[in-house]
Each structure stands twice: as structure tokens, then as C-alpha cells.
Amino acid sequence: MTILSPSISPADGPAPALSAPPQLDTGRGTALFLDFDGTLVELAEHPQDIVVAPALPHLLTALSERLDGRLAVVSGRSLAMLDDFLGPLPIGMAGSHGGEFRPAGSSQVQPLAKPLPPAVSAALSSFAQQNGGLVFEAKPFSAAVHYRNHPEIAEQLVGFATTLSAEHGLAIKHGKMVVELAMPGSDKGSAVRHFMERAPFAGSRPLFIGDDVTDEDAFAAVRQFDGGGVLVGAMRATAALWRLENVSAVHRWLENAA
Numbered sequence: 001m002t003i004l005s006p007s008i009s010p011a012d013g014p015a016p017a018l019s020a021p022p023q024l025d026t027g028r029g030t031a032l033f034l035d036f037d038g039t040l041v042e043l044a045e046h047p048q049d050i051v052v053a054p055a056l057p058h059l060l061t062a063l064s065e066r067l068d069g070r071l072a073v074v075s076g077r078s079l080a081m082l083d084d085f086l087g088p089l090p091i092g093m094a095g096s097h098g099g100e101f102r103p104a105g106s107s108q109v110q111p112l113a114k115p116l117p118p119a120v121s122a123a124l125s126s127f128a129q130q131n132g133g134l135v136f137e138a139k140p141f142s143a144a145v146h147y148r149n150h151p152e153i154a155e156q157l158v159g160f161a162t163t164l165s166a167e168h169g170l171a172i173k174h175g176k177m178v179v180e181l182a183m184p185g186s187d188k189g190s191a192v193r194h195f196m197e198r199a200p201f202a203g204s205r206p207l208f209i210g211d212d213v214t215d216e217d218a219f220a221a222v223r224q225f226d227g228g229g230v231l232v233g234a235m236r237a238t239a240a241l242w243r244l245e246n247v248s249a250v251h252r253w254l255e256n257a258a
């Protein structure tokens with residue numbers, strides 16, 4: 001498979017419109033990185049309410065085998081949550097926006113970030129409680145407040161989180177109806193690079209499929225390895241080279257390769 005479309009080179013910048021990626025060639029040194037929410041599963045009102053397609057765990061395992069282990073899920077979720085939803089799969093995973101790393105076949109989670117100061121988590125949690133029951137999500141290396149059930153509080157929440165991040169020198173991540181704080185230095189791009197520096201990923205050409213703005217770090221990272229990103233969803237300014245319309249299209253594309 002030719003990973004980079006002949007008509008688009010990484011130096012060209014974002015394309016005005018993106019076509020679907022070519023079919024995955026599992027036999028020619030390709031690596032595949034997959035975002036979770038909005039890419040492998042449809043978004044839901046509450047983080048716990050997502051529905052994992054029954055065939056998805058087997059599909060990911062089979063594809064990882066076809067790629068000789070060069071497949072990983074790279075998510076903003078904690079690895080514990082991913083394990084709850086997918087089961088303990090024998091595939092590589094990075095969680096908490098690059099804060100946690102686990103190679104395929106290992107049960108040991110390797111931290112790639114420093115933990116958030118407890119005072120920051122506590123402040124976000126109190127803000128969530130005091131503002132109409134926003135959903136607070138604690139993770140090992142970050143903390144998130146979801147405003148999907150109260151979009152009218154978004155501006156206030158962003159202001160609060162921005163002030164906290166400045167006071168503590170933190171990274172702020174804006175996702176889909178969610179604001180997250182983490183220690184600086186790790187993101188989905190650093191997670192991809194961590195995989196790519198190690199067997200069995202080293203030397204391969206990576207694809208990253210994701211829907212969120214936080215996936216842009218990974219789209220940029222895969223370009224450094226002569227690969228490309230696949231944006232899921234509506235067109236926007238992006239470093240991705242290709243686009244798939246929605247979660248169903250991602251599943252069809254993966255199934256064609258398995």
C-alpha cells in the first residue's frame with residue numbers, strides 16, 4: 001500500500017477536501033493507531049454509556065495479528081476504562097492522552113507523564129459538583145470535566161480550567177464537550193512516537209485514525225514517520241491526509257483489512 005497519496009505530500013499542509021484512505025495493506029510494514037471515542041465507538045451522552053460493537057474486540061485482535069503486532073489504541077481514556085470496555089486485549093495501548101503506555105502482551109502499565117497535583121483534581125471535581133452536576137472524570141494522569149449535559153456552562157468551565165492550568169503550569173486539552181487538565185509533555189503525538197521508537201513498530205509507516213482535535217498531535221506525529229492521519233467525521237482544518245465519514249465507515253475499512 002502507498003501510505004501517502006501521490007498527489008499530497010506532508011509539506012503541502014491541510015488539503016481542502018480529503019478522500020478515503022486506500023485499503024490497508026497488512027503485509028508491507030504498515031502500523032495502525034486507533035483513537036477510541038468517536039472513532040471505534042459512537043459518542044454517547046455520558047462517558048459510561050458508550051456501546052462497544054460485539055465484534056470490535058475480535059476485529060482489533062485479528063488486525064493486530066495481521067500487522068504482526070503493529071496496532072495500538074491511543075486514547076484520552078484511562079487504560080483501566082479501555083480494558084473495561086474492550087476486555088484485556090493482546091494489543092498495544094496508550095491511555096490518558098499519552099500519560100499511560102502498555103505494549104502488546106504486557107499487563108504492566110508504564111507511566112509516561114507525571115500525575116496531576118491532587119489539588120487540581122479536587123478543584124475540578126468541586127467545580128463540576130457546584131455547577132449543575134457536570135460529569136467529573138478522574139484518570140491516572142489527567143482529569144476531565146464533561147459539559148455535554150450542561151453546554152451553557154462551557155464558557156465558565158473553560159475560564160476556570162484555563163486559570164487553574166496557568167496557576168499550576170498544566171496542559172489544557174479541549175475535546176468534544178470536555179475540558180481536561182494534565183501535566184505538560186505528553187499527548188497523543190508523544191504516545192505515537194513512543195510506540196514508533198520500539199519493536200514491532202520501528203521502521204514501519206504509521207496511520208492514525210481519529211476524530212478529535214486532540215488527535216491532531218498524532219496526525220502530525222505520523223507524518224514524521226512518512227505516514228498519514230485519517231480524520232473521522234466532518235471536514236475541518238487538519239493535518240490528516242484522508243477522511244472517513246463516521247464510525248461505521250471506520251469499521252467497514254477495518255473489516256476490509258482483517
Ligand SMILES: O=P(O)(O)OC[C@H]1O[C@H](O[C@H]2O[C@H](CO)[C@@H](O)[C@H](O)[C@H]2O)[C@H](O)[C@@H](O)[C@@H]1O
Binds near residue numbers: 038045047144178
Ligand atoms: O481519545 P478518545 O478515545 O477519543 O477519548 C476522548 C475522550 O473520550 C471520552 O469523552 C468523549 O466521549 C464520551 C462518550 O461518548 C462523551 O460523553 C464525551 O462528551 C466525549 O468528550 C472520555 O470520557 C474522555 O476521558 C476522553 O478523553
